[in-house]
Amino acid sequence: KNEVEQSPQNLTAQEGEFITINCSYSVGISALHWLQQHPGGGIVSLFMLSSGKKKHGRLIATINIQEKHSSLHITASHPRDSAVYICAVRNLQGAQKLVFGQGTRLTINP
């Protein structure tokens, strides 16, 4: 079993819909990252969380440390949000090492 599991693996939605991507992890962590990867490969860091909730524009990320679960929400989704979203955790045992989920491929249709 992977240390970091994301669901769903693929998600297709219509423009304007509310999107939720989930991330569950099985190890103790010091921080959780949400990353966005567009075709072509470059990765953008969206959020780094160690507790609670963060909001940036239409993006909201939450984390529940007790349940070892995080969610990324996109409100009023737009075709430009189409990308792969990756959850990554910093393991307490290996603080410099990020462990990644397999990613969620999001497609927003106009």
Add this chain to the structure above:
Amino acid sequence: KAGVTQTPRYLIKTRGQQVTLSCSPISGHRSVSWYQQTPGQGLQFLFEYFSETQRNKGNFPGRFSGRQFSNSRSEMNVSTLELGDSALYLCASSPLGGERSEAFFGQGTRLTVV
């Protein structure tokens, strides 16, 4: 402030050759980490350098090596290339690295081994 710069962006090499990839971190960042991304394995940690010292290493064979220079620029080297080394290689920089540092990623180098 310029972002993380990786060169080259694309590379084609033959089995058995060696390759060197370069990563210039954001100015002032002292930590550089390297990652390999393949369709089958996803993103995997290779190693992390801080102030010219390797602080952590992932589960990759000794053919994968790296170094960091005094200006924080980092290189990774893969010797005796295998077809399975074809991947997107990403580097990320952060001010200090460690557990609460945000990572800033480069665009990656796409390596194809033929």
